[in-house]
Amino acid sequence: MRLKVLVGAGDRVMGLTLPFAAGGIAANLIWPRIFAMGFGPAGRIIGIVLLAVGVPLWITSVVQVLVNVPRKRLITTGPYALMLHPLYTSVAILVIPGCGLVFDTWVGFAIGVVLYICSRIFSVQEETVLTRYFSPDYEAYRARVLLPWL
Secondary structure (H helix, E strand, O other): OOHHHHHOOHHHHHHHHHHHHHHHHHHHHHOHHHHOOOOHHHHHHHHHHHHHHHHHHHHHHHHHHHHHOOOOOOOOOOHHHHEOOHHHHHHHHHHHHHHHHHOOOOHHHHHHHHHHHHHHHHHHHHHHHHHHHHOOHHHHHHHHOOEOOO
């Protein structure tokens, strides 16, 4: 099996998310008042908390992918024991919205939503490949993951 097949859908997810993110960030820089949430210090604190949880979760997921995918091993521990797609989900739900709160802009939430939707659309194909390649271990893993919808 080709390594690219096991890597996942990240290139397609980012291919759709990055143009939206670039446009949103550019618009936010041009018209910052339109995008301001106005949560003040409380918003920044919540954003920092989201980042404090999301960044280590994302980094751990990336390291697990870099170590295990070249060896063609199914990843079922760490963040992958919590959710099926921690690499996408941690960025979409924690990191990008956390940045949005820190920088007082709802653009972070919009980018997070687009990223999450794209990851759900493209993860179906990724899950099909994983099922085919790692069956029956992948089905057993899916049955025991804590938050299978993430």
